Amino acid sequence: MKKLLIILLNLFILNLIFANSPKTNEVYVKGSNINVQKYIKFCDKTKKIKNLYVQKYEVTRKEFEEYLDYFGYNQLKEYSKDGGLFTYNNMMPYPDSAAVLITFYDACKYCNWRSEQEGFEPAYIIEDELPFAVKYFQWKQENGEWVYYVPKMPEIKLNKSANGYRLPTINEYFYILLGGYEGIKNKWWEEIDITKYEFFANSHFTNKVGSLKANPLGVYDIFSNAPEWIWADTNTYSRDDSINYAKYAIGYALREESLPNFNLIRYISNKKSLSLKSPLERGFIGMRMVRNAE
Template sequence: MKQKKRNKGVRLATLMTGLLILLPLCLFAFPRVDHFPCAGEMVLVGAGTFQMGNTNNDIAAQSNEKPIHVVTFTYEFWIGRYEVTFDEYDAFSKASGKTLIPDYSAWSEYDLGRGTRPVINVSWWDAIAYCNRLSESEGLRNAYDGKGNLLDTEGKITQDITRVEGYRLPTEAEWEYAARGGENATETRFAGSNDLNEVGWYWQNSGENWLPGTDKDWDGGKIKANKCRTQPVGQKKANAFGLYDMSGNAAEWCHDWFGTYAAQDQQNPIGPKNGSRRVNRGGGWSFDAPLCRLASRSFYEPVIVRHILGFRLARTSF
C-alpha cells in the first residue's frame, strides 16, 4: 500500500513538474493582447528575425520589393490590433477642436461610412498628430517633433527606435514583420492567408455585390457602381498575431520615408533619414489583390490625403 501511494506521489510530482515546464510555453504560444486606456487593443510582437521583401517570387512583385534582406528586431513592440477607426479619430478631432474629416471623396461620389470603419482621408501629418495626442493623454513622451523627427525618452531627436516611448506609426519593417505573423509564420501571400477574401476587403468584395473576374478586370466604373467602400474593422479573419485588416480595407501609413531596400542585413531599421514620400502598406478597399500582398509597397507625399489611406498605431515596449 505504501509503495502504491509512493508511486502515485511520484507520478503526481512528475505531472506537476511537466505542467510547470509547459505553462510558460502555453502562455507565450499565442500573441499577448492588452487594452490601453486611449489606444485600445494592441498586440505585443516579440523580438525576432525575418526575411523582408518578395520572398515567394510572386509574379506580381514590383522591383522595389527587392532585394530580399534579413531584418532583426532586438526589441519588442506593440501594434494596433485594428486600424484606427472613424469613431476614435472623430473623438480626437472633437477634443482638439478640429473639423471632422470627410468620409467621402469626389472619386466615389458617395459616403464611405464612419463609425467603426477605418479612418481615411488622413495625411501622414494627421496620423502622427493623433499619435502624439494619445501619448500626451497617457503621460508619455511624444514620439514626434513638429518636423516629423522621432524623439527619445528625453525629448531629443533620435534614430534609435528602441528609445521612442510614445505612440507612433509602425516602421515599414515592423509592419511587414507583424503582417507576416513573425519569424516562424507560414509563408502566405496576404496577411494570414493565400486567399484575400478570407482576410481582406478589396475591389471585388467590398461593395454591395461580388464583382466577378480577375485582377485584370479591375474597373473604376464598376467599383463606383457597386458602391465599394471600407468595411468595419475586424470582420475578416485575423493573421497569426491576431491582427485584422493588414491586407485590404485601408492602406496604412508607416513611419518611414520611402527608399530602395539595402542588400545587407538590417537591425531595428527605420528607413532613410530623409525623402519626399512616406511609405504606406497593405492595400485598400479599391485595390486589386496584388497591391494587397504582404510585400507590396506604396508611397505618397506626407501631406496627401486619400479615400484609401488610414493607419494603425505602434509603440515600442519598455
C-alpha cells in the same frame, strides 16, 4: 516620510509596468533578427525588429473624430471630393469603419496626441505647427496672380526610444503582415483564401474594423481595409520634396481581385514598388499604431 517614499516608488514601478504592458486593443509581437528582405524585397535586411505592441485594428472613424473634435478640425467632416461616393460619410459609413482622409502629418500628430492622452512619451518631434486644412494643395491669388499653393510642412523626427504610439516602419509592417517570426517559420500564408482576410469594396468605402479573420498574430485588416501609412525609415523607396521629408510618407495596401491559389509572398513580389504619397494628401489612407515593448 520613509513610508511616503516607498509608496511613491511603488506607484512609479506600477506605472512602468502598466506602460510596458499591452492594452486590450493591442497584441504583443516578439521581435527578431530575421532577414525580412528574404521574403519582401521592399524591406531592409539590416534592420532588427523590436518587440512591439501592435494595435489589433486600424484607427476607426470614431477614434479619429475624437482627435478632430479635440483640436476643432470638424470641417473635415464636410469633406467632399467629387460628391457621390467620395464623401466623408460614404467613405467611412460606420463609426467603427477604418478611418481614411488622414494625412501623414495628421497620423504623426494623432500618435503624439494619443500618447499624451494615455501617459506615454510622444514618439514624434514635430518642429512646428501646420495650420489645419481640408485641402492643402490649391490655387491662390498672390499679388494679383494665381499661384499653386503648397505649404511647407514642419519637419518630423522619430524618437526611436520613446514608448508612445507611432507608425510601423517598413520592416515592422511586413513582419507583422507575415505573422511575425512564427508566421514566417510556419509559412501560414502559402495558398490561403485571401477573401477570409481582405475586404474587397472597390476602394469606395472601408468596412468595420475586425470584420474578417485575423492573421496568426491576432492583427485584423492587415491585408487592407484601408491603405495604411508607414514610417519609411529607409532610403531605397524614399524621396525628398519641396514639402518636407516626404521620404517618410508611404501608404501601402494589398488591393486586387481575389485570385485562386493566392500566395501572399508571390503577390507582394509581383508589385513593382511601394506607393510614395505626399504627406499632405487627403486620400483613401488610414493608419495603424504600434509602440515599443522594450
